[in-house]
Amino acid sequence: MTAYSSLVSFIFISFLFSSFSISIAIVPANETFHYVNEGELRLGSDYLTFVSEYAPTYRPLPAFTFPFQLCFYNTTPNAYTLALRMGAVRTQTVLPWVWEANRGKPVRENATFSLGSDGNLILAEANGQIVWQTNTANKGVVGFAILSDGNMVLRDSKGNFVWQSFDSPTDTLLIGQSLRVKGGPYKLVSRESETNNVDGVYSFVIEPKRLALLYTYRANVRGGATWSLLNTLFDKRENDNGMIFEDECQLPNRCGKFGLCEDSQCVGCPTPNGVFAWSKDCDTKPPGCNASGFKYYELKGVNHFTIKYTGGNGPMKRSDCESKCTKDCKCMGYFYHTDRSRCWIAYELKTLSRVANSTHYAYIKTPIS
Numbered sequence: 001m002t003a004y005s006s007l008v009s010f011i012f013i014s015f016l017f018s019s020f021s022i023s024i025a026i027v028p029a030n031e032t033f034h035y036v037n038e039g040e041l042r043l044g045s046d047y048l049t050f051v052s053e054y055a056p057t058y059r060p061l062p063a064f065t066f067p068f069q070l071c072f073y074n075t076t077p078n079a080y081t082l083a084l085r086m087g088a089v090r091t092q093t094v095l096p097w098v099w100e101a102n103r104g105k106p107v108r109e110n111a112t113f114s115l116g117s118d119g120n121l122i123l124a125e126a127n128g129q130i131v132w133q134t135n136t137a138n139k140g141v142v143g144f145a146i147l148s149d150g151n152m153v154l155r156d157s158k159g160n161f162v163w164q165s166f167d168s169p170t171d172t173l174l175i176g177q178s179l180r181v182k183g184g185p186y187k188l189v190s191r192e193s194e195t196n197n198v199d200g201v202y203s204f205v206i207e208p209k210r211l212a213l214l215y216t217y218r219a220n221v222r223g224g225a226t227w228s229l230l231n232t233l234f235d236k237r238e239n240d241n242g243m244i245f246e247d248e249c250q251l252p253n254r255c256g257k258f259g260l261c262e263d264s265q266c267v268g269c270p271t272p273n274g275v276f277a278w279s280k281d282c283d284t285k286p287p288g289c290n291a292s293g294f295k296y297y298e299l300k301g302v303n304h305f306t307i308k309y310t311g312g313n314g315p316m317k318r319s320d321c322e323s324k325c326t327k328d329c330k331c332m333g334y335f336y337h338t339d340r341s342r343c344w345i346a347y348e349l350k351t352l353s354r355v356a357n358s359t360h361y362a363y364i365k366t367p368i369s
């Protein structure tokens with residue numbers, strides 16, 4: 001009996017020690033932070049030339065990685081959202097919010113956003129009530145960072161991401177961010193209105209066989225939301241047998257790293273010397289950074305997968321579109337519509353859709369030698 005109790009107390013003591021050793025501080029003191037939502041509020045437009053999306057008042061936080069800035073913003077007095085804003089004043093006129101911690105659960109003045117020594121990232125009211133957290137206490141976190149692609153991460157000592165904001169999107173996908181059928185994240189949800197930051201009626205959802213844009217019929221809700229298919233993102237086409245199908249050419253990865261796609265099939269591998277048969281190896285050669293080391297070749301009647309979702313820049317001259325791409329090392333090519341003089345810069349080429357529209361051009365960077 002005594003032996004048994006001492007075994008129990010030995011286990012208990014070991015447990016105490018092991019839990020003690022787990023819960024000691026692991027985030028170095030200089031990597032912890034504690035920001036308070038207080039002080040001067042900036043106006044929606046600091047200059048006449050730009051405005052933050054929804055024209056809120058806001059407080060920028062020190063956490064900043066060009067062009068991403070963490071801020072507390074409010075469109076309703078004393079109801080703040082902690083959010084990441086994208087954009088540089090000189091390149092854009094409306095700076096969008098691309099990620100939010102607490103939609104539908106606003107915080108008040110003096111709320112705090114902090115990374116404690118235990119590695120948990122917490123948004124809390126001034127009285128300590130937790131509004132949002134990453135639940136990463138004692139999971140090996142050693143620091144927080146906003147990466148240059150807009151992903152906010154909590155890293156462990158090996159550089160692995162213990163938590164990343166790309167796994168909890170709000171209503172925006174950044175380049176490199178994805179929705180996943182397996183394991184999620186599955187969806188983006190729209191915002192109710194400019195002033196009311198709660199979930200809105202639209203959501204963009206990935207399902208095993210399609211991407212869907214859904215719309216709630218809110219007046220009829222009985223025992224939970226009902227959803228209805230409003231539209232799919234892919235254009236529908238009719239085949240020879242009169243069957244309707246969705247055009248897979250609009251899936252960025254349909255033709256791998258690079259390929260021409262028509263009627264859901266990969267039909268060609270464009271090169272500076274013409275279009276060859278498509279294969280999995282079809283790719284562009286790295287153009288390098290030096291403008292005198294690359295040139296462009298032209299493809300007529302093609303669209304980039306992003307063109308359906310963004311209006312592009314412009315109107316501008318093709319030469320201006322080209323020099324934008326030339327000056328930008330990461331630009332792999334640009335897309336230009338001559339009818340409306342619109343310009344799209346592409347950092348990834350992937351699947352180009354063939355279109356009947358002869359005013360749509362692509363110019364692909366290629367090394368000269």
Ligand SMILES: *[C@@H]1O[C@H](CO)[C@@H](O)[C@H](O)[C@H]1NC(C)=O
Pocket residue numbers: 028030031
């Ligand atoms: C904290 O200190 C370490 C070691 O000196 C340094 O490598 C790291 O960059 C510092 N972190 C910050 C956020 O200043």
Ligand SMILES: *[C@@H]1O[C@H](CO)[C@@H](O)[C@H](O)[C@H]1NC(C)=O
Pocket residue numbers: 038109110
């Ligand atoms: C925020 O905290 C400061 C400092 O404690 C205090 O002076 C101020 O009144 C607080 N603001 C509000 C709105 O509670």
Ligand SMILES: *[C@@H]1O[C@H](CO)[C@@H](O)[C@H](O)[C@H]1NC(C)=O
Pocket residue numbers: 290291292293
């Ligand atoms: C760019 O390439 C040209 C021609 O090859 C060369 O003369 C020039 O020095 C290069 N510039 C830089 C910055 O490497």
Ligand SMILES: *[C@@H]1O[C@H](CO)[C@@H](O)[C@H](O)[C@H]1NC(C)=O
Pocket residue numbers: 337339340356357359
């Ligand atoms: C070509 O694209 C423009 C928009 O860029 C559109 O207005 C026009 O109808 C299209 N033409 C054809 C033949 O599809």
